[in-house]
Amino acid sequence: MVVGALQITLHLAYANSLKAKRKVLRAITDRTRAKFNAAVAETGANDLWQRIELGFAVCGxxxxxxxxxxxxxxxxxxxxxxxxxxDVRLEVMNLKDMAWAPQARWNNHNG
Known part of the structure; x- marks a missing residue:
């Protein structure tokens, strides 16, 4: 399994309240989820009016x-x-290549 993470930091020059920020945040997250079926969340700067930090995750x-x-x-x-x-940061990880990843196990519990 391959997991990709993307962190995007955005600047809202015109935002003068958290309400204005939330409006932009919701538009970005809703549209991205709908178009790409990716996980998205605000990952920082929650109380700063003019800064949005978003994290996106995709697997395949x-x-x-x-x-x-x-x-x-x-x-x-x-x-x-x-x-x-x-700012943009992107990382793609192949979990089967990671040393800590456990070997696949199939548990067959027969009651």
């Missing part, structure tokens, strides 16, 4: 597909034009 079985999906999400968020992207 092909690292290049997961990375392309995250790239498309970044492009989509930018194309919305609701806020300026000031």
């Amino acid at each position: 079985n092909d690292p290049s597909h997961v990375e392309r999906q995250l790239d498309r999400i970044e492009e989509f968020v930018e194309s919305l034009g609701l806020a300026e992207i000031v």
